[in-house]
Amino acid sequence: MSGMPTPRGKLTPKRPLSELTWLRVGGPADYLFQPADLEDxxxxxxxxxTDREVFPMGVGSNLIVRDGGLRAAVIRLGRGFNGIEIDGGQVTAGAAALDAHVARKAADAGLDLTFLRTIPGSIGGAVRMNAGCYGSYTADYFVEAQAVTRAGELVTLTADDLKFQYRQSELPQGAVLVSATFAPPAGDPEQLHARMIDQLAKRDASQPTKDRSAGSTFRNPAGFSSTGLADDVHDLKAWKVIQDAGMKGAILGGAQMSPKHANFLINTGEATAADLEGLGEEVRKKVYDSSGITLQWEIMRIGEK
Structure with missing residues (x-):
């Protein structure tokens, strides 16, 4: 691996990324690096x-990697980056900690991060995307994050640094989030756990949780308010405008807009990344033609076609 560092963690050249994403598509990364620990x-x-691109990847729950793969060193944090610590009223979680685990552990301690329970990703992704549901957003409880810059320095990032907006934040180019700290409101552990059970049941009833999807495909079109953060009470929902445009259940190759929830793009078995992205673009065109609304992708699309 000429010109590449020799780390203690695992460095794999030409690593296919399809099995690391929820949609199970995508070509190879030039390198996949799984660091042993923070120093590594x-x-x-x-x-x-310095000419090597870096792409930090979470659990791949909100990602389409294109079929040509990624000309980058993909960094995927695992063990050593998934700890969850509770200190007083604050929760600090490693970037690789799963959102659902953080929600449960916080609830055990009587702290309310229940909105994270149904979000299918890790904390690094939640901060990066300002993930949210039920009217709560990561930004609402965020205290600070730790990240390693492209130059290898450990830095602390505040909410001001990250400039949170609806479903997005700004991270310095090539930086890798390693942990985040939250200050959630207090609650009764039993009630918090009961609420999460209820949220899961509602999600499973309305969303195709058994299918290969990447969560919501498009942002809700009215997802902007004067603060730049959305609230989820808007009448204008992505699933509604997709359904009105006649695209619920639409198929392209192995890709389909779920017949159960029109804003879920699913891999029915043999989809390529091109099928999935192509169907998404077709949906955007049909929605624009029928309602004049331009849907914004919520799923990140990266790599070469």
Whole structure:
């Protein structure tokens, strides 16, 4: 691996990314790096040639990797980055900790991060995307995050640094989030756990949770308010405008807009990334033609076609 650092963690050249994403599509990354610990990540980024792109990847729950793959060193945090600590009224979670685990552990301690329970991803992704549901957003409880810069330095990022907006934040180019701290409101553990059970039942009733999807495909069109953060009470929902445009259940190759929930793009078995992205673009066109609304992708699309 000429010009590449020799880390203690696992560095794999030409690693197919399809099995690391929920949609199970995508070509190879030039390299996949799974750091052993924080120091390993720092020295890897310090020694990585500056012309090499870096792409931090979570659990791949909100991602289409295109069929040509990614000309980058993909960094995927695992063990060593998934701890969850409760200190007083604050919760600090490693970037690789699953949202659902953080919600449950916080609830055990009488802290309300229940909105995270049904979000299918990890904390790094939740911060990066300002993930939210039930009218709550990551930004609402965010205190600070730790990240390693492209130059290998450990820095603390505030909400001001991240400039949270609806379903997005700004992270310095090539930086990798390693942990985040939240200050949630207090609640009764039993009630918090009961609420999460209820949320899961509602989600399973309305969403195709058994299918290969990446969660909501498009942002709700009215998802902007004067603060730049949305609230989820808007009448204008992506699923409604997709359904009105006649695209619920639409098929392209192995890709389909779920017959159960029109805003879920699913891989029915043999979809390529091109099928999935192509169907999404067809939906955007049909929605624009029928309602004049331009849907914005919520799923991240990366790599080469």
């Amino acid at each position: 990540l720092q020295s890897f980024l310090r020694e990585l040639p």
